[in-house]
Amino acid sequence: MALPHAELEQARMDNLTRHVAQNFLREPQVVGEPNDSGVAVSQLLFEKSDTVVISDREIHHQLRAASIAVVAHAPMLLMNDTDRDAVQAEIGRLGARYILAIGDVGLPKTTGNVKVIPDSGSLTALGKLTSLQFRTQRIDVSNALSAVSRLDGTHPMWLLTNRQEKVQSSPSDGEVSAFPVQSRRDAGAAPQVIATQESGIAAVATARSYGASVTVMRFPDPRLNVESMRAVAGLSDQPLIALGSQFGTSQQLSERIELGERAPLALPNKTGLVFALRTLRARYLNDSYVSKRADIPYGANYVRTIARPLSSQDQQDWKAWADAINAQDGFVFIEIDAVHRDADEILDSVEEIVSQPSIGVILRNAAQVCARSPQSRQRIADRLMHWNSEVINHNGDQLGVVLEGVDILRGGVCGISPQELMGLGLAILPARGEHLGGDATVNSQLYWDDWFVAERESFQPTGTLRSPRLGLIIRD
Known part of the structure; x- marks a missing residue:
């Protein structure tokens, strides 16, 4: 091999x-x-x-x-x-x-x-x-x-x-x-x-x-x-x-x-290797800014990575934009807010986009999934697991699903423990010093302005953490 x-x-x-x-x-x-x-x-x-x-x-x-x-x-x-x-x-x-x-x-x-x-x-x-x-x-x-x-x-x-x-x-x-x-x-x-x-x-x-x-x-x-x-x-x-x-x-x-x-250890832009301790630097784009900046700089310590919210806009336009970023050896994240009333429908509809290499998902306010109706909650949980087990993983775990806002949870997401989520390849970045099931600890540093960085200072893995890609970017 x-x-x-x-x-x-x-x-x-x-x-x-x-x-x-x-x-x-x-x-x-x-x-x-x-x-x-x-x-x-x-x-x-x-x-x-x-x-x-x-x-x-x-x-x-x-x-x-x-x-x-x-x-x-x-x-x-x-x-x-x-x-x-x-x-x-x-x-x-x-x-x-x-x-x-x-x-x-x-x-x-x-x-x-x-x-x-x-x-x-x-x-x-x-x-x-x-x-x-x-x-x-x-x-x-x-x-x-x-x-x-x-x-x-x-x-x-x-x-x-x-x-x-x-x-x-x-x-x-x-x-x-x-x-x-x-x-x-x-x-x-x-x-x-x-x-x-x-x-x-x-x-x-x-x-x-x-x-x-x-x-x-x-x-x-x-x-x-x-x-x-x-x-x-x-x-x-x-x-x-x-x-x-x-x-x-x-x-x-x-x-x-x-x-x-x-795992595909080499990044598409050949600037380094994909490992869980790698720092990624990303431009966060809103709808009005999305078409103006695809020239995100990158180097030995960070990767060209762009995140964009996805709600009800034309998904074909979004797909074309994602294709353009991928053509420049960049990484793309779809951001979906769990608070959005149509979040489960949006998650259902973007499988074609997510199945592309170098595209992942940020689920904002992940804790709010548990506040949704049982049917909606189950659809979201099923979709995330399906992506990680059948869609994203076939791309070699390059990217994955990032759950943002889970630091307020104590029992996992809708009864799913953090270790089980990570075992599926999902990514969780809790608040500084938050313990995952008493075994693994992730300490994070978040900086927020036009640029933001999520950096893992220390990480002690356990046998249940099977994915070499444990999360890329987090929006606080």
């Missing part, structure tokens, strides 16, 4: 030509929990290991442990009271003989045949442990996970936070003994690994110590920006490791990748 945008097609080809060892499943795997001990990733990647790096949860210790684990090609695990049994069981499964203890991990110096090596925390100790010369790099704590994902096993680097003191040497350096450095495990055949900020340092460091490349994504749903889709393009049925249950189930992740690839 070819993607409609050359950049993603190249990413897909790169991902599919990656050589991956046969022992990995030919499908995405979601491994572990957010900020866990790293045991789940270690179990997946390492059959055995003579060495293990153990850290407590103090951020300075985690960064030091990650810095050593990656160059030593050893799993990194986090030790605390809740994970102690699982960590000790993993040490036994790996058959480890050397444990490097960083911070307060509560391990005796010897446990059977296992030697526990204490770390003094100095730069000198790094040389004694690994016989390697480490450089140092200061990072902001907020960028810690990304920094760990970039650690390179061939270039020893000690990650320090901006406020952390760099200890050159310590009186305890004499107690530090050699910590064997092992060879890279993956032989260049590891799957692509994806993470988010919730994945945790131990999981990312363990993947890097194995030899896998790790992409830290802004959102666990890859459909929400182009960088994420680039990392997973082509991998809906190929080896892929996702660090943490924030990615959903393995099946959900696979479906999201497939849905993202099916």
Whole structure:
């Protein structure tokens, strides 16, 4: 399946030509929990290991442990009271003989045949442990996970936070003994690994110590920006490791990748990609202005998009105008006010227009649908669902139905929950901070003058939100 945008097609080809060892499943795997001990990733990647790096949860210790684990090609695990049994069981499964203890991990110096090596925390100790010369790099704590994902096993680097003191040497350096450095495990055949900020340092460091490349994504749903889709393009049925249950189930992740690839990601005007986080800038046109301005500017951050009210005017004239805008690679929205007495009849009559590519609908005052007669309410709800399930979706979800004015609702539109509406491909943009069913939150910024912008600042999707097009423009 070819993607409609050359950049993603190249990413897909790169991902599919990656050589991956046969022992990995030919499908995405979601491994572990957010900020866990790293045991789940270690179990997946390492059959055995003579060495293990153990850290407590103090951020300075985690960064030091990650810095050593990656160059030593050893799993990194986090030790605390809740994970102690699982960590000790993993040490036994790996058959480890050397444990490097960083911070307060509560391990005796010897446990059977296992030697526990204490770390003094100095730069000198790094040389004694690994016989390697480490450089140092200061990072902001907020960028810690990304920094760990970039650690390179061939270039020893000690990650320090901006406020952390760099200890050159310590009186305890004499107690530090050699910590064997092992060879890279993956032989260049590891799957692509994806993470988010919730994945945790131990999981990312363990993947890097194995030899896998790790992409830290802004959102666990890859459909929400182009960088994420680039990392997973082509991998809906190929080896892929996702660090943490924030990615959903393995099946959900696979479906999201497939849905993202099916969408027509390239805009007609070739200025960028269609994703839910994309900002669209639109000219709102009234009847007297509609024929005078089709030259809406566009660029890398916004798209030529025009919205026009539709009431009882000649629909053939409207269709001709929409065709002209489409010919200029623009997007068009029909605006229909639910308060209008003929709203259901208007919705019934415009299917031919809506079925065209790059044309969507804004239903203003959507809450007022519930105040209409039962027959009218049902006709409107049926029409919206029909458009999204049978008419609009066959155009690849380029546009959809935007419900404006639903922020005052608490139980959905006429008994239909916001999640169900989004599952149909409908778009809802509530007021700032409004919660959708307690799961997803959309924060919006609205600016109103001759131009208006609807911008999604943050979006946490759930498994029920299946459409990669979750709304384009909103009129307040």
